[in-house]
Amino acid sequence: MIKGVKICGISDFETLSYVINHPNQPNFIGFITNYKKSKRYVEFNKLKNLIDLKKKKIKFVSVLVNPDDSLLEKIKNLKFDYYQLYDVSPRRTKFIRNKYKIKIISALTVKNKNDIIKYKLYEDVSDIILFDGKGYEKSLGFDHKLLNYVSNKIKIMIAGNIKINNIPIIKNLDYYIDLSGSLENKYGKKDLQKINNFLNKMKKYEA
Numbered sequence: 001m002i003k004g005v006k007i008c009g010i011s012d013f014e015t016l017s018y019v020i021n022h023p024n025q026p027n028f029i030g031f032i033t034n035y036k037k038s039k040r041y042v043e044f045n046k047l048k049n050l051i052d053l054k055k056k057k058i059k060f061v062s063v064l065v066n067p068d069d070s071l072l073e074k075i076k077n078l079k080f081d082y083y084q085l086y087d088v089s090p091r092r093t094k095f096i097r098n099k100y101k102i103k104i105i106s107a108l109t110v111k112n113k114n115d116i117i118k119y120k121l122y123e124d125v126s127d128i129i130l131f132d133g134k135g136y137e138k139s140l141g142f143d144h145k146l147l148n149y150v151s152n153k154i155k156i157m158i159a160g161n162i163k164i165n166n167i168p169i170i171k172n173l174d175y176y177i178d179l180s181g182s183l184e185n186k187y188g189k190k191d192l193q194k195i196n197n198f199l200n201k202m203k204k205y206e207a
Contacts, residue, residue, distance in 0.1 A: 001173070001174050001175075002167075002169075002175065002176070002177055002202070002205040003027075003174050003175060003176050004026070004027035004028075004176050004177075005026045005027060005028075005176060005177045005178070005179070005198075005199070005202050006026055006027060006028035006029070006030060006061070006157060006159075006176055006177070006178040006179070007019060007026050007028070007029055007030070007178075007179060007180070007183060007195065007198075008029075008030035008032075008040075008061075008063065008159070008178055008179070008180040009030060009031075009032055009038070009040030009063075009180040009181075009184075009190070010029055010030070010031060010040075010050075010190060011031070011032070011040050011041070011042045011046075011050075011190075012050075012189075012190070013050060013053075014192075015190040015192065015195070016029070016050060016053060017053065018192050018195065019058075019195060019199075020053060020054070020055055020056060020058060022195070022196070022199050024199040024200055024202070024203045025056065025057070025058055025199070026058060026199065027058065027059060027176065028058065028059045028060075028061050028082070028176070028178075029055070029058055029059075029060055029061065030061040030062075030063045030084060030178070030180075031047060031050070031051065031060065031061065031062060031063060032063050033047065033062045033063055033064050033067075033071075033075060034064050034065060034067055034071055035063070035064075035065045035086075039188045040180065040188075044074065044075075047078070048078060051078060051079050051080070052079065055079075059081040059082060060079060060080050060081050060082075061080065061081065061082040061083070061084050061105060062075060062078070062080040062082070062083050062084065063084045063086075063107075064083055064084065064085055064086065064088075065086040065087055066086065066087040066088055067083075067085070067088075067096075072096065072099075072100065076100055080102065081102075081103060082102065082103045082104065082105050082127070082128070083096065083100070083102050083103075083104055083105070084104075084105040084107055084130065085104060085105070085106055085107060086107045086109070086132075088106070090121045090122050090125050093106055093122065093125045093126065094125040097125060097126075103127040103128075104125065104126045104127050104128075105126065105127065105128040105129070105130050105157065106119075106122040106125070106126040106128075106129050106130065107130040107132050107159075108122070108129065108130065108131055108132065109132050109133065109134045110131050110132065110133065110134070110142040110146060110160070111134050111142060112146070113146055113149060115146075116131065116146045116147070116149050116150060117149055119131075119150060119154065123151075123154050126154075127155060128154075128155040128156070128157050128176070129154055129155070129156060129157070130156075130157040130158070130159055130178065131147065131150075131156065131157070131158055131159070131160070132159040132160045132178075133159070133160030133161055141160045141161035141162070142160050144158070144168045144170060147170055147173060147175075150173065152172065152173055152174060155174075155176075156173065156174065156175040156176070157175060157176040157177075157178050158170075158175050158176070158177055158178060159177075159178035159179070159180070161181065161182070162177060162178070162179055162182060163182045164179070164182055164183075164194065164197060164198050164201065167201075167202070167205065169205075177202065179198060182194070182198075183195050183198060
């Protein structure tokens with residue numbers, strides 16, 4: 001059962017304002033904080049101003065790939081509710097969670113069963129576990145049937161080349177849906193009409 005949605009990779013004020021004020025606003029908005037290879041990366045000074053908008057009930061998520069201590073110190077006072085961590089060990093995840101008193105989305109990139117079951121290493125140090133494709137900025141998908149190996153006792157989020165017209169419906173599992181690339185136009189910019197269609201469509205799925 002779909003519990004809610006996340007829109008990731010927002011990088012401009014117009015899109016952010018539109019999403020925040022949408023009647024069917026998402027549960028989460030993600031900002032690419034340190035992965036400069038991504039076209040959705042937001043430079044620090046812009047990010048600081050961007051997330052200063054009143055977010056209402058939405059949770060702001062800093063998307064981080066193996067962040068070092070200097071970066072974590074730099075962003076610690078920004079108004080994030082979650083850190084979404086890629087390529088971070090369970091031990092360091094626990095350290096970050098405890099030191100910065102921040103909720104954690106542990107992101108696991110998936111190709112096969114062995115990738116999926118790694119969630120067991122993170123379930124005690126994470127608030128949500130995100131299952132994503134292997135492509136990072138390339139938005140690659142994975143076989144959602146592999147999620148049958150995941151316990152429904154944890155909070156789950158699913159990403160990885162999910163299309164508006166092909167939302168995965170997985171029986172016996174509660175999860176959030178995370179979209180980014182499929183909400184963009186051919187130039188890589190978030191498309192407000194696609195976002196509107198997605199948020200309106202997802203409202204009927206949410207528990």
